[in-house]
Amino acid sequence: MDSMVMGIRSGRVVLYNPQSRVALAFSWRAAVDVAHAMMYKARGLHLRPDMEKVAAVRVRRDDGNIIVEDAARGAIVLSAPLSAAMAIGEALISKARELETVEQADSIIFDQAILQRMGAGFGLAHRPDMQREAMKEAHWNSQLRRYLPGGVRSQEIVPAPQVIKHSPRRQRHGEL
Amino acid sequence: MANALFSSYRSQCLTADVDLDDSIVFVFVDHADDTPVPATDDFLDDILGAARVATSTALGTKTFTAGTFDAADHTVTAVTGDPFESIVLYDNTPGTEATKDLIAFIDTATGLPTTPNGGDITVAWDSGANRIFNL
Numbered sequence: 203m204d205s206m207v208m209g210i211r212s213g214r215v216v217l218y219n220p221q222s223r224v225a226l227a228f229s230w231r232a233a234v235d236v237a238h239a240m241m242y243k244a245r246g247l248h249l250r251p252d253m254e255k256v257a258a259v260r261v262r263r264d265d266g267n268i269i270v271e272d273a274a275r276g277a278i279v280l281s282a283p284l285s286a287a288m289a290i291g292e293a294l295i296s297k298a299r300e301l302e303t304v305e306q307a308d309s310i311i312f313d314q315a316i317l318q319r320m321g322a323g324f325g326l327a328h329r330p331d332m333q334r335e336a337m338k339e340a341h342w343n344s345q346l347r348r349y350l351p352g353g354v355r356s357q358e359i360v361p362a363p364q365v366i367k368h369s370p371r372r373q374r375h376g377e378l
Numbered sequence: 379m380a381n382a383l384f385s386s387y388r389s390q391c392l393t394a395d396v397d398l399d400d401s402i403v404f405v406f407v408d409h410a411d412d413t414p415v416p417a418t419d420d421f422l423d424d425i426l427g428a429a430r431v432a433t434s435t436a437l438g439t440k441t442f443t444a445g446t447f448d449a450a451d452h453t454v455t456a457v458t459g460d461p462f463e464s465i466v467l468y469d470n471t472p473g474t475e476a477t478k479d480l481i482a483f484i485d486t487a488t489g490l491p492t493t494p495n496g497g498d499i500t501v502a503w504d505s506g507a508n509r510i511f512n513l
Binding site for chain 2: 241242247285288289292295358360361362363364365366367368370
């Protein structure tokens with residue numbers, strides 16, 4: 203399998219194959235759809251109808267490999283075994299969520315400022331700069347109260363835990 | 379979606395029908411088979427069996443301070459099966475799936491989605507002020 207490079211550039215999630223020198227760039231929404239398509243194909247599941255709408259690429263399964271190709275040029279961007287395709291899919295979703303946070307920064311800051319005003323002091327994003335900006339808005343924006351239709355809502359907070367996957371090898375060696 | 383309490387659980391809080399001192403467990407849920415809906419799902423039978431990748435044992439060292447529910451980080455051993463995209467906490471004390479109350483839905487967590495590899499999977503609750511959740 204070729205190595206892949208993944209990143210965010212100019213507001214797009216970029217998937218680059220250094221060997222074939224082919225790159226594809228997606229919006230975060232398209233990146234999530236492509237990732238789901240790869241992961242679903244890898245698992246042999248049928249795609250939900252909305253996933254077929256990713257027009258820029260074609261995702262197919264061929265002889266135990268997941269192949270992502272540029273629909274317009276026919277160039278293969280990725281050919282990976284199923285397990286690798288799953289891992290790349292997960293990484294792609296992670297990058298897409300990063301980009302989503304950046305792209306929707308204004309509304310996230312605004313929403314968080316409203317939450318701060320309501321007394322629910324928790325972060326909607328992990329970025330400290332956005333949290334600082336939201337705090338400023340909460341303190342100084344006199345328009346915020348107009349955006350609380352129906353009054354103060356439930357203030358439950360369910361934070362984000364961490365899911366840690368351990369290697370099965372550790373278990374065989376009896377390391378708990 | 380985002381992390382949330384199930385609406386039915388919030389209602390139960392008003393009538394004291396769910397006791398978090400009971401056996402509280404969590405299940406890893408594969409959204410390809412079924413996506414939980416916090417606004418309408420109320421009991422475990424609302425999550426298809428096929429979507430439940432692995433279920434934990436009961437949470438330990440639980441605390442309830444100032445509306446904050448906390449417990450020790452919890453490890454599910456030797457997890458195999460489909461990738462999962464969320465974690466659902468529920469009360470495992472009632473005898474049937476139709477009466478096991480759903481409590482919290484977590485789809486935003488570092489490490490989600492995750493594909494099991496046969497190894498252990500640990501859920502480390504948030505170390506901030508709100509822990510598992512805060513009412």
